Amino acid sequence: MVILVSGKPHFKKMILIVFGVLLLFPLLFSGSYTTTHAADNSVTVYYKIGFTTPYIHYRQADGNWTTAPGTKMADSEVSGYTKITVNIGSAAQLEAVFNNGNGTWDNNNSKNYLFNPGTSTFTPNASNTVGTITTGAPGGTTPTNPTPAPDNFGPVDWSKRSIYFIMTDRFSDGDTSNNNYGGFASNKSNPSQWHGGDFQGIINNLDYIKNLGFTAIWITPVTMQKSVNAYHGYHTYDFYSVDGHLGTMTKFQELVKTAHSKNIAVMLDVVVNHTGDFRPTNGTAKAPFDNADWYHNVGDITQNDYNSNNQSRIENGDVASLDDLKQENAAVATELKNWGKWIIAQSGVDGLRVDTAKHVPKWFLKDFDTAVNTFTIGEVFNGDPAYVADYSNYSDAVLDFPMYYTIQNVFGHDGSMNQIKERYSQDYRYKNTNLNGTFLDNHDVKRFLNDASGKPGNASDKWPQLKAALGFMLTSRGIPIVYQGTEQGFSGGDDPANREDMTFNTNNELYKYIAKVNSIRNSHPALQNGTQKEKWVDTNFYGFQRSNSGDEAVVLINNSWESQTRTIPNLDNFSNGTVLRNQMGTDSVTVNGGSITITLAPKEVKILTK
Ligand SMILES: [Ca+2]
Ligand SMILES: [Ca+2]
Numbered sequence: 001m002v003i004l005v006s007g008k009p010h011f012k013k014m015i016l017i018v019f020g021v022l023l024l025f026p027l028l029f030s031g032s033y034t035t036t037h038a039a040d041n042s043v044t045v046y047y048k049i050g051f052t053t054p055y056i057h058y059r060q061a062d063g064n065w066t067t068a069p070g071t072k073m074a075d076s077e078v079s080g081y082t083k084i085t086v087n088i089g090s091a092a093q094l095e096a097v098f099n100n101g102n103g104t105w106d107n108n109n110s111k112n113y114l115f116n117p118g119t120s121t122f123t124p125n126a127s128n129t130v131g132t133i134t135t136g137a138p139g140g141t142t143p144t145n146p147t148p149a150p151d152n153f154g155p156v157d158w159s160k161r162s163i164y165f166i167m168t169d170r171f172s173d174g175d176t177s178n179n180n181y182g183g184f185a186s187n188k189s190n191p192s193q194w195h196g197g198d199f200q201g202i203i204n205n206l207d208y209i210k211n212l213g214f215t216a217i218w219i220t221p222v223t224m225q226k227s228v229n230a231y232h233g234y235h236t237y238d239f240y241s242v243d244g245h246l247g248t249m250t251k252f253q254e255l256v257k258t259a260h261s262k263n264i265a266v267m268l269d270v271v272v273n274h275t276g277d278f279r280p281t282n283g284t285a286k287a288p289f290d291n292a293d294w295y296h297n298v299g300d301i302t303q304n305d306y307n308s309n310n311q312s313r314i315e316n317g318d319v320a321s322l323d324d325l326k327q328e329n330a331a332v333a334t335e336l337k338n339w340g341k342w343i344i345a346q347s348g349v350d351g352l353r354v355d356t357a358k359h360v361p362k363w364f365l366k367d368f369d370t371a372v373n374t375f376t377i378g379e380v381f382n383g384d385p386a387y388v389a390d391y392s393n394y395s396d397a398v399l400d401f402p403m404y405y406t407i408q409n410v411f412g413h414d415g416s417m418n419q420i421k422e423r424y425s426q427d428y429r430y431k432n433t434n435l436n437g438t439f440l441d442n443h444d445v446k447r448f449l450n451d452a453s454g455k456p457g458n459a460s461d462k463w464p465q466l467k468a469a470l471g472f473m474l475t476s477r478g479i480p481i482v483y484q485g486t487e488q489g490f491s492g493g494d495d496p497a498n499r500e501d502m503t504f505n506t507n508n509e510l511y512k513y514i515a516k517v518n519s520i521r522n523s524h525p526a527l528q529n530g531t532q533k534e535k536w537v538d539t540n541f542y543g544f545q546r547s548n549s550g551d552e553a554v555v556l557i558n559n560s561w562e563s564q565t566r567t568i569p570n571l572d573n574f575s576n577g578t579v580l581r582n583q584m585g586t587d588s589v590t591v592n593g594g595s596i597t598i599t600l601a602p603k604e605v606k607i608l609t610k
């Protein structure tokens with residue numbers, strides 16, 4: 001039935017007419033309300049968009065009808081459909097009619113539509129007469145794009161992996177047709193705008209990454225953005241859509257499957273702390289994140305909040321005006337967890353990097369980790385292990401910011417190796433340091449080569465410092481993470497200078513160096529997740545041994561600009577006369593009474609194995 005109303009002056013009259021019709025029918029179906037159901041008895045309805053702005057007028061859990069025109073239906077994760085979930089209390093079915101919010105109705109010829117508990121999809125008839133109801137979400141039980149076929153990759157032991165970190169927009173443009181998606185044009189001459197990198201570009205360069213020796217990639221967030229400046233992906237507009245600059249969900253699935261075929265695991269960056277900066281003047285993120293009650297809205301976190309370690313402000317305030325999500329609203333927590341499960345099921349990724357974790361309540365990080373049932377590693381941007389390490393009890397692991405600062409001091413500024421000993425002295429605070437994400441730099445800080453002091457008297461000579469840092473990081477405890485471009489000698493400063501467009505020169509000396517260290521790491525379980533014992537430390541020299549089920553490796557690092565000779569005693573598990581070969585070169589050394597005497601060139605790293 002269609003009730004034509006030509007304009008607002010007739011609106012009250014329309015409501016009277018509508019109620020005259022609708023109030024009768026609930027009585028006809030009153031028998032539906034005699035069955036007792038659980039309190040969480042709910043109905044989810046997908047509405048295939050016929051009315052441009054559809055409303056659903058329905059009988060609520062208390063048996064009363066909504067006030068006409070009812071509830072505006074929110075966009076769903078399925079393109080072309082809106083969606084609503086209604087608690088029907090003790091009712092057996094949901095009774096509902098649809099309208100355009102302005103007097104045009106579709107109400108099953110005045111008999112109301114009836115939806116069973118669970119999920120249904122309603123498709124209006126093209127001529128807007130009686131529509132049809134099918135069980136399940138649009139296209140079947142999976143509420144959107146094709147589910148990737150299982151590729152038997154299985155659960156990933158992240159403690160054995162090494163990660164290459166990709167900022168997708170700045171990596172490789174494999175499909176120029178998507179560069180101006182949504183009207184947000186790519187402009188490579190502006191470092192703060194989209195540059196065109198995409199999933200296809202990553203697919204095209206997976207062998208570049210594999211040959212560099214990495215066994216995993218971490219990619220920046222894939223959710224739909226809504227800004228010419230949100231190329232990085234951290235300003236979500238629509239959680240349930242993939243940003244078109246990067247490609248489609250189908251292309252994302254292809255990326256994951258292709259990576260898996262090359263034994264490369266995939267970690268996805270996710271942001272559950274905030275959306276983009278939409279409130280208060282630019283609307284909100286897309287439904288269902290379009291409710292004011294879903295945000296804290298208590299203003300920005302101030303420098304004073306950080307300085308005074310005001311954790312409630314750090315968790316509830318906005319990070320740089322980004323709209324802070326209110327996880328203590330149960331609807332928000334549920335939606336974020338459902339979204340996390342959905343994006344994993346859809347894409348087939350193997351783990352999540354949780355952005356801005358120190359701004360998210362710890363209890364929610366734990367809930368989220370449990371719900372998504374995969375590996376989660378939190379970004380807790382803080383140099384104090386006493387603050388950072390506790391987060392490893394809520395996510396599976398944390399990015400090791402304290403170690404980042406230590407590496408910067410020791411290797412970037414020729415600091416004392418005793419700082420490494422000091423850093424390791426705090427390892428007891430973490431749940432499992434073999435899962436700490438270690439890094440020299442990332443997209444939020446100056447690149448190592450920008451910050452490093454260089455050789456005394458020749459400050460531009462920084463590569464020896466970088467190689468020593470890489471040699472340490474790629475062999476020591478934790479999951480090593482290398483930011484794209486490190487292997488090309490990129491040296492950008494603060495954001496956005498540190499987000500250079502990639503180049504792919506496999507002859508670069510740094511590319512070859514990383515590939516070499518990674519190949520040694522990949523063939524030695526001791527260097528992946530073996531136990532680690534310090535064997536030598538002084539100002540200029542550090543040595544450690546790692547052991548794993550009979551596999552042994554000794555790593556020695558000279559952090560000075562002069563050659564250094566040391567006798568390292570007390571090595572484990574080597575019989576007298578054992579020859580240890582330096583896998584980074586051609587030299588070898590013989591174990592004598594558990595000791596070796598060895599000379600390292602300036603800034604040299606040696607990796608000794610049998
Ligand atoms: Ca592109
Ligand atoms: Ca927060």
Ligand SMILES: [Ca+2]
Pocket residue numbers: 276277278279280318321322323
């Ligand atoms: Ca805001």
Ligand SMILES: [Ca+2]
Pocket residue numbers: 369370373374375376396
């Ligand atoms: Ca987990």
